[in-house]
Amino acid sequence: MLKFICTLFLCASLLPCAYGNExxxxxxxxxxxxxxxxxxxxxxxxxVKSSIHSPEFFAASDxxxxxxxELKATLAALLAPATxxxxxxxxxxxxxxxxxxxxxxxALRPRLAAIHCPEFTDWAPINEHTSLSLMFANGYLGNPASYYGHIFLKINNQKNNERLIDQTLNYGAIExxxxxPVSYIVKGITGGYDGGFSPIDFFFHDTNYxxxxxxDLWEYRLRLPPExxxxxxxxTWEVMRKRYVYYFFHDNCAFRVGELLEVIEGISANPKEMPWIIPQSLLQQLMHSTYKGESLLDKRIFHPSRQSRxxxxxxxxxxxxxxxxxxIIERKIRLDGPELKSRAIDEQYAIIDTLIDYHQFRKDGGKVQQASPAYLTALNARFQLPPGESASAPIAADPPDSGKAPSWTxxxxxxxxxxxxxxxxxxxxAYYDPxxxxxxxxxxxxxxxxxxQLEMSHSNFRLHHLDLIAIDSMNPAVTGLPGxxxxGWRLRVGLEQERQNCKSCLTSRVQADYSRGSQLGSAALFTALHVGGAIQPDSTYDGFGFVRVGATLVFxxxxxxxxxxxxxxxxxxxxTYSTNTHSTAEVRITLSKSHDFRAQLERDQSSRFSLGIGTYW
Amino acid sequence: MKKHTLKLSILALLTAATTSAFAAGPTGSGPNPYADCGIGAAIFKDTEWAAATSNVTWDLGSTAITSATVSPETCTKRSVKTAMFIRDAYAQIVEDAARGDGEHLASALTLMECGGNRSSAMGEVRNNLGEAISAPGYNDQQALEKAGQLFNIINTAARNNCTV
Structure with a gap:
């Protein structure tokens, strides 16, 4: 090492001559x-090859x-005179x-000492209060890229926890x-997009999500020494705006954010040897991660959405x-009428705040620029009251790390x-069912x-079904208020047997339904009615497809x-084909966090009964 | 052709009126970044479905906007960030003001460099904003006009009440 250092000093301007074994x-x-x-x-x-392909990320041409x-060129550049x-x-x-x-x-510390970097300091004014958080946004069925949730990194810089003006670093596919939508999904899966980190103010995420x-947003604040x-x-400054190749299933937001943490020796953030990485897996891994003998997680903070509020x-x-x-919503009584005005101030707060949240919940995803008149009326009524808020219990919610692992066999x-x-x-x-x-x-x-799902009997294999994608977007209608x-809606694309009693009547199908659901009394009991149908190639039992009505109950x-x-x-x-019915009854019992037992009865013109043990991984 | 010219004239008049309304603002409010710094209508609200969530494009933050700066004094990075915050979190800030307090309003004041006496500033914001939203024609304004008005209200309240 000494030889190398000495050579460096001698050849400060010609650093390549120092290239040695050290x-x-x-x-x-x-x-x-x-x-x-x-x-x-x-x-x-x-x-080896870098995952980043932006030339400006490298000091050496190769x-x-x-x-x-790259190390030699980086060192030479670091030791170069000021610009x-x-x-x-x-x-x-x-x-x-x-x-x-x-x-x-x-030996080179004096020459490698930090200099003032205005842009970097302006973006991340690191101080003794600075900490890092992993931010998780719940899964969102409105966009395929967000089905499994999203993770980004937040830099907490505010002494008084004013999270809204913190900076975040967000990884996603670009351009x-x-x-x-179809090209988007295909390219997202096959590496057709570049991906990269971009700096985004947290208030953007707060409003958008x-x-x-x-x-809902969940914050996982990390326990790490200032150094x-x-x-x-x-x-993060080095990789910002640099280009990677984006892969939806593995090299995605969760994996790249995990990599940022893993630059610290001793931190293992990403699940290892998994063919896919889901944001929730990163959080589950985080719960077991330690750094220097202490849990890497400092605390969780829940940031409820407008709907949750x-x-x-x-x-x-x-x-x-x-x-x-x-x-009031149905305009049967007026907001400024005696029915509300006669109530205690705390009650008025609670009712008007519910109305405000309700009208904002109903707005069309931020696309409508004009506030609804009913929202403005509620807001005006709130301004007429003295400042203050009704006492409210904190919102309780299970954190996303508490669930099962995403894959199931x-x-x-x-x-x-x-x-x-x-x-x-x-x-x-991946990922879950009701x-x-x-x-x-x-x-x-x-x-x-x-x-x-594959079946084997007497050395014969039978494909029971293959769902390329199956989405059941249910809405529990917690308030039952208009809007x-x-x-809800359902979409299923894949292969399945037309009937239980055929040896092989496999057909490909695209199925879609519109549904209306509601909770019955409590969140434990949910029912839904649905109307929809399927299209398929001409087949033995149902021809080119069918329309259907149905009901679902989840207890x-x-x-x-x-x-x-x-x-x-x-x-x-x-x-030419006859009307038919299909029914399924399934019972699930949790055996442990990673195992379950299920009994299932499927019935059409005949019945199939099964008992199974499942493992989550 | 006449119709087209008439439309253009009306558009020009409206643009001029809007810009001057922003630039002038309430007495003592000073210049306004929405008019002076090239901040367009809410970017993310018009984001295509595929670009939402995990796929926000580069520089959704202040970089692209500061590049449109025309008035360096008004368009500091901080005032642009404040303007964007008020634009994006408009509803929550107004609701906080209606309640008299809240983290969105508090952050807006922090961005306005309001160090002390914040409760007085919040009180002034509440009074002026309450009047503004109950005024005729309030809801006819575009989102960016409302944001400009709120920016001025908070800015004025911060100047009148806050210590740095």
């Missing part, structure tokens, strides 16, 4: 590889694939590399807006107050009258991709036990 060894350090996002080649384990060359614009100097462009090399090369998309916080933030306020009203809210035995006994294997890579839905997911709903009356008093009943009447579009 430098090569330094370039092999895992931290250097993490800082440059090198990954091993699939074909040659000795070769830096994307040559760690030693007229300090932001253009390597010390400001690569602040994390500078910090790391300063530690590795004690996607010109593509239609909480107000427009009605998604590590500084190092991570410095690295409305439901919470509404639940706290008594029946009489709820009726009053309903009557089930081994079952089944019986059918004519086909006899069979062994069944089901693989659902019986195992957990926090952060659409309650009573379902979302799965690649759900496959919150349980409108889930706790996460440990649930029942799901479905019944539907199908009318084939062509008159």
């Amino acid at each position: 430098l090569v060894a330094l370039a092999k350090q895992p931290t250097w590889h993490r800082l440059l996002h090198y990954t091993a080649s699939a074909f040659n384990s000795a070769a 830096g994307a694939s040559n760690p030693a060359s 007229a614009n300090p932001d253009e100097h390597a010390k400001c462009r690569f602040p994390a590399r500078r910090i790391w090399l300063e530690k590795q090369l004690p 996607t807006t010109q593509d239609d 909480g107000e427009n998309e009605l998604r 590590e916080v500084r190092f991570i933030i410095s690295h 409305l439901y919470h306020r509404y639940k706290q009203l008594n029946t009489e107050q709820r009726d009053l809210v309903s009557s 089930q081994l079952a035995v089944s019986h059918h009258k004519t086909r006899g006994e069979a062994l069944s294997l089901r693989l659902r890579p 019986l195992d839905v957990s926090s952060g997911q659409a309650r009573h709903g379902g979302l799965s991709m690649g759900d496959l 919150d009356q349980g409108v 889930r008093p706790s996460s440990a036990f649930g029942v799901h009943l479905k019944h539907e009447l199908r009318r084939p579009v062509e008159k």
Whole structure:
């Protein structure tokens, strides 16, 4: 090392002459590889390539694939004389590399000392209060990219916790807006988009998620020493606006944010050896992650959406107050009438605030610029009251890490009258159904991709079904007020057997339904009626497709036990085929956090009964 | 052709009226970044479905907007950020003001560099905003006009009441 350092001093302006064994060894350090996002080649384990392909991310022309060359060039750039614009100097462009090399090369510390970087300091004014949080936005069925939720990094800089003006770093696919939904999904899955980090003020997320998309946010504040916080933030500056390749299932927001934390040696943020990474998995991993013997998680903070706040306020009203809210909305009584004015101030607060939340909940995703007259009336009424708020209990919600792992495999035995006994294997890579839905997911709903079930009997294989995608977007209609009356939809694309009693009557189908659901008394009991149908290639039993009506009931008093009943009447579009019914009854019992037991009865013209044990992973 | 010219004239008049309303604002409110700094209508509200959530485009923050700066004194990074915050969090700030307090209103005051005596500033915002939203024609304004009006109200209240 001494030889290397001495050479550096002698050749300060001609650093390449210092390229020696020591430098090569330094370039092999895992931290250097993490800082440059090198990954091993699939074909040659000795070769590496950076996940980033922006030329400005590298100091050397071959830096994307040559760690030693990049280290040498970086060091030379860091030791170069000051530039007229300090932001253009390597010390400001690569602040994390500078910090790391300063530690590795004690003899060069004076020359590797930090300089003032105006742009970086302005973006992230790091101080002793600065901390980092992982932010999780609940899954959102309005956009395929957000089905599994979203994760971004927040830099908490405010002494008084004024989170709204904090900065965030957001990873996503870029330049996607010109593509239609199908191209968007295909390109998102196959690496057709670049991805990257962009700096975004937190208040944008607060409004976009909480107000427009009605998604709760969960904050996972990290416990890290100031030195590590500084190092991570410095690295975020290096990767900001640099281009990666985006892959929806693995190299996505969760994985890239996890990588930012993993630049610290000893932190393991991303689930390992998983073919896909779902944001919730990162949070579950975080719950087990430690740094220097302490839990990496400091605390969780819940940021409820407008919808959650409305439901919470509404639940706290008594029946009489709820009726009053309903009557005002339906214009049966006036907001400035005696029915409200005669009430205690706290009651007036609670009722008007519920109305305000209700009208904002109903606005069209932030697209309507004009406030509704009813909203303005409620707002005006609130201004007429003295300032203050009614006492309110905090909103209770299960954190998204508390749920099960996202993937599920089930081994079952089944019986059918004519086909006899069979062994069944089901693989659902992701994500949930109405019986195992957990926090952060659409309650009573379902979302799965690649759900496959195979049966084996007497050495014969039979594909029971393959859902490329199945979405059950249910709305519980918690308030039952106009505009919150349980409108939902379902979409299912894949292969399935037309009937239980056929040996092989597999057909491909696209199914879609409109539904209206409601809670009955409590959140534990949910029912929905649906109308829809399917289109398919001409097939034995239902021709080119059918229309249908049906009903669903979900009874889930706790996460440990649930029942799901479905019944539907199908009318084939062509008159030559007969009307038929399909029913399913399923019971689920939680055995542990990672195991469940299910009994299922499926019935059309015949019945199939199965018992299975499932494992979450 | 006449019809077209008439339309253009009306548009020009409306634009001029809007701009002058922003620029002038209430007495003592000073210049307004919405008019002076090229802040357009709410960006994210018009975001295409695919660009929402995880796929926000580069520089949704202040960088792109500050590049449109025409008046360096008015268009500091901080005042642009404040203007964007008020534009994006408009409803929550108004609701906070109606209640008399709240984190969105508090953050707006922080961005206006209101260090002390914040409760007086909040009181003034509440009074003036209450009058503004009950005034005839309030709801006929475009979102950006409302944001400009709110910016001026908070700015004035901060200047009248706050210590740095």
